[in-house]
Amino acid sequence: MAQAQAQTATRETPVFMFDRAAETMPRAQLAALQLERLKKTLDRAYRAVPHYRARFDEAGVKPDDLTSLADIARFPLTQKTDLRDNYPFGMFAVPREELLRIHASSGTTGKPTVVGYTKHDLETWSELMARSMASAGALPDDIVHNAYGYGLFTGGLGAHYGAERLGCTVVPVSGGGTERQVSLLKDFGANVLCSTPSYALNIAEVAEQMGADLRQAPLRIGLFGAEPWSDAMRRDLEARLGIRAMDVYGLSEIMGPGVACECTAQNGLHGWEDHFLFETIDPETLQPLPRGAVGELVITTLTKEALPMIRYRTRDITRLSNEPCACGRSHIRIMRVTGRDDDMLIIRGVNVYPSQVESVLVGFPGIAPHYQLVLTRDKALDTMTVEVEMTPDASLDDAGRVRKAAEVTHHIKSLIGVTCKVVVKSPGEVPRSQGKAVRVKDQRAVAG
Numbered sequence: 349m350a351q352a353q354a355q356t357a358t359r360e361t362p363v364f365m366f367d368r369a370a371e372t373m374p375r376a377q378l379a380a381l382q383l384e385r386l387k388k389t390l391d392r393a394y395r396a397v398p399h400y401r402a403r404f405d406e407a408g409v410k411p412d413d414l415t416s417l418a419d420i421a422r423f424p425l426t427q428k429t430d431l432r433d434n435y436p437f438g439m440f441a442v443p444r445e446e447l448l449r450i451h452a453s454s455g456t457t458g459k460p461t462v463v464g465y466t467k468h469d470l471e472t473w474s475e476l477m478a479r480s481m482a483s484a485g486a487l488p489d490d491i492v493h494n495a496y497g498y499g500l501f502t503g504g505l506g507a508h509y510g511a512e513r514l515g516c517t518v519v520p521v522s523g524g525g526t527e528r529q530v531s532l533l534k535d536f537g538a539n540v541l542c543s544t545p546s547y548a549l550n551i552a553e554v555a556e557q558m559g560a561d562l563r564q565a566p567l568r569i570g571l572f573g574a575e576p577w578s579d580a581m582r583r584d585l586e587a588r589l590g591i592r593a594m595d596v597y598g599l600s601e602i603m604g605p606g607v608a609c610e611c612t613a614q615n616g617l618h619g620w621e622d623h624f625l626f627e628t629i630d631p632e633t634l635q636p637l638p639r640g641a642v643g644e645l646v647i648t649t650l651t652k653e654a655l656p657m658i659r660y661r662t663r664d665i666t667r668l669s670n671e672p673c674a675c676g677r678s679h680i681r682i683m684r685v686t687g688r689d690d691d692m693l694i695i696r697g698v699n700v701y702p703s704q705v706e707s708v709l710v711g712f713p714g715i716a717p718h719y720q721l722v723l724t725r726d727k728a729l730d731t732m733t734v735e736v737e738m739t740p741d742a743s744l745d746d747a748g749r750v751r752k753a754a755e756v757t758h759h760i761k762s763l764i765g766v767t768c769k770v771v772v773k774s775p776g777e778v779p780r781s782q783g784k785a786v787r788v789k790d791q792r793a794v795a796g
């Protein structure tokens with residue numbers, strides 16, 4: 349009983365293991381801090397990274413040319429290919445000996461992108477991830493079930509150290525072994541689930557197959573990121589797991605998870621402006637867009653030592669808002685990412701994002717929320733086949749599958765405007781995610 353009372357007291361008056369003052373900093377003070385840190389970052393990048401020095405000189409700008417935050421638009425953009433072209437350590441602003449950790453992408457489309465961290469960088473990352481988790485409703489003493497992948501992927505260790513910084517107990521289970529994950533969630537009584545949204549969906553499905561009702565477990569919050577996901581997916585996860593599904597944002601080139609996160613108001617993700625400068629640009633013209641306009645998110649790091657990123661093109665499509673939030677935090681909000689401009693498909697002249705298809709499929713009667721888009725080429729035109737699954741209780745015969753496919757085809761055409769073929773498969777036939785979901789299977793090169 350005494351232990352239970354102590355836990356209750358802790359939750360009523362939580363002691364957060366990080367400084368929260370920056371979250372409510374007045375806008376004018378925050379802008380002044382950003383400008384001070386931005387000047388130092390530009391100077392550091394110019395002096396220590398040959399790539400930036402060459403690019404700045406090409407553009408005819410020097411760090412001293414920045415006198416206001418708006419002047420950042422005069423500086424060149426950075427993109428993923430710049431990191432690959434300088435593989436492995438050419439973009440670092442510190443000697444290799446000062447790196448405490450190195451992460452890297454999978455490199456499935458070429459050389460991996462390599463990122464590194466100094467001791468200060470790792471402390472900042474832990475601080476911001478702890479801040480993110482707290483804003484989503486996590487508390488000290490919570491048990492955090494961390495199903496993000498560990499290793500070179502930044503998700504697992506980012507969430508791990510952030511949760512520990514917050515004062516949580518971490519279960520470092522990583523991805524895979526889904527039946528065991530379900531058992532551990534129940535047996536250990538986790539309060540917070542960290543994973544990709546697609547893998548959380550996999551966990552929910554396996555739990556249902558095992559007869560385990562996670563809605564009755566202590567699980568309270570899901571902290572999901574690393575891939576675009578729709579509001580329809582959010583509602584489905586909340587209903588099946590009995591949680592609040594919260595969006596966390598990050599990317600390895602900038603830091604990892606924890607660059608931004610939803611607060612409990614669930615009205616956009618607070619981007620931590622004391623450490624990052626956020627812009628949106630037109631992805632075609634590359635020109636800056638006014639606040640509130642939908643465009644590609646561009647981020648400049650303000651406190652990174654090992655790998656400063658100047659105007660990094662995230663490829664994520666969103667809009668920024670600095671309207672007041674009910675939570676009282678002053679930091680800008682990144683509204684829900686709707687997709688990536690490099691993920692956009694053009695099917696018979698219609699622009700389509702995978703997340704749009706997901707929004708149509710999740711909750712559709714008789715259809716499970718698992719899908720894959722198969723791209724092929726018919727002469728000069730790209731075509732798309734949407735592979736979906738029927739729910740286990742649907743029990744459709746061949747004629748029933750044809751009718752269901754026609755219904756889904758009509759729904760996609762009505763809501764998105766694209767004509768596609770739909771194939772209804774049996775339960776379990778669409779590949780499941782153990783981490784980031786592979787939503788698009790591109791067979792166009794094979795067909796060509």
